[in-house]
Amino acid sequence: MKVSILKENLSKALNTTGRIVNNKGTLPVLSNILLSTEDGRIRIASTNLEIGINYFIGAKIEKKGSITVPARLFTDYITSLPNEKVDLDLNELTLKIKSINFSSEIKGISGDEFPLIPNIKNNKVLSLKAKDLKEALKIVYFAASVDDSRPILSGIYFNKNENNLTLVATDSYRLAEKTLKIDKEFKDNFQIIVPVKTVQEVFKIISDNIDDEVVIYINENQILFEIGNIELISRLIEGQFPNYKQIIPENSETKATLNTNEFVSILKTSILFAKENANTLKIIINSKGKLEVIAEASQIGSNDAFIEAEVEGKGGEISFNGRYLLDILQNINTKEVSLEITGKLSPGLIKTKEIKDYLYLIMPLRS
């Protein structure tokens, strides 16, 4: 292999692929990334056996070939170089790297030892704008479970039905649901569960490539996201997503519409007093136009805060884990949100006029 690449392009590809390597494993090749010439381009690939990434970049190819090199060292090294042309020249298993003022050698492992990343690009099921997918994921994926004790809850449910794509995440204490409109050309419906770690990677990639189209391919147990020159392949989670629709209240007794920033501000202050009490905050909606937040910690003290609210309905009180409220309010980026409640024992709902087809549900705490 003998190729010339622009440092900037190589560095961008390495920063994306370099995140998906397995440094803890016993198989050294898994902490490497693959460089190989393919159809006049360079393919940079990495995998942790759960997720695989192929990143294709343009290059001047003098001699074909492939090699794997340590991801961390190669990424840090290329990133630290000046923004100029980089020459890569493979000599058996040693990669010689030349750029202005620098010349180095890195010992690699044969490309033949690198795990095969499956190519499943024969069943295209969806295409949507990176920007739309990013905005939807941002207000959904953090509600997924972070532990693996119930694998289904550590994934994001993708439910494609006619020209709707509904994304759902829940850890059983809160749930987020957002529906996107999809082009009618995609006829096949499907229901799959994508691991939250995969979705996090997709989120980072689309954030860096916001003007691209995202094309989705699936087979029985895998998904491939194609974003510009990047392919991300992941396993799917097997099983049936919970029938969550039944827990979403259809009507609410009381609705308070609030300035999002003001609500975040009093929650952040109140939660300081709720740490030793599992972040429990009591919320009182007063029909006269006030929302009050009360935090009590028997050992340290208490806090009582309020903001103005536009209240519809008779008012009421409920207790939530304040952290779950902050999770959504700090991601939603709208001027206003509304909180809907119905008694102390029914779930509360966060919605906003500014985002269509979205809801966030929080289970109440006994207080």
Add this chain to the structure above:
Amino acid sequence: MKVSILKENLSKALNTTGRIVNNKGTLPVLSNILLSTEDGRIRIASTNLEIGINYFIGAKIEKKGSITVPARLFTDYITSLPNEKVDLDLNELTLKIKSINFSSEIKGISGDEFPLIPNIKNNKVLSLKAKDLKEALKIVYFAASVDDSRPILSGIYFNKNENNLTLVATDSYRLAEKTLKIDKEFKDNFQIIVPVKTVQEVFKIISDNIDDEVVIYINENQILFEIGNIELISRLIEGQFPNYKQIIPENSETKATLNTNEFVSILKTSILFAKENANTLKIIINSKGKLEVIAEASQIGSNDAFIEAEVEGKGGEISFNGRYLLDILQNINTKEVSLEITGKLSPGLIKTKEIKDYLYLIMPLRS
């Protein structure tokens, strides 16, 4: 105690004093800060028994008194409040805090249980500008030892002699020395060793109060830095600072003058290949005007980099811990630095025309 304070002033005082508390200890009052009314002001005080801070702020005092409250909670709480007036009202051991939209109660511990912070303001030995002290400390204190196995090396040597104040730090692998001119009105000479942790705190405080004057008081085993409305009191380290003058070479065979940023850049890149080799970098100064940096790691590869240099003398080579070079070059903030060497076994020196009376010495490594 019943007082009104501006949130902004209280918050600034808490952020400084809150750093010096002992959260790990068994004595709860040590993780608290003291609030007390003194001569028409509020004194906010904290101590970890090594360092004590008194921070005085203006307030409207209706009723005198004192109380200690948990530093972390109180600091986070006040910081999170809107920028308005805060009313503090002490009721036995419960502090009631009122501000716009918030009212809270924090349970405290009596001010009588708070350790006495000694007042040693009777022997004023020095006064200098915060800005000058900050600039000097920045290029000296990181060279002190971070472990306590040789206590003397975990301090900064303050040597006041006539109208010079010389600051020295060394961990025995490298040494930094900077001399400042002092007003002639201060006649007493002294030699003291100030713990590096104290100096780090002084550095942070003067960075936030850069227009103030720093007044230094000492007694037999303590030092007090007075910076505007803040007093920082610390123990001194007992013992004799090493006679370091003898290891500083008087002349050098070779001197290379370099662009600081370029030098940092090739060191950062080279050190990626030196990790498994104790950060050893070989430096070759070529009399024809080039400085070369070589890093070799038998397992992973090697790197060879060079930059242009203005060379005086016959040239030569030497090996250093690259981390020690980066420590100074990333703090020095000058356009140019010079590296002086004399053979492989003598210490190397970093100096710069842009900073008077400063030198940084690095012991060579065998390579």
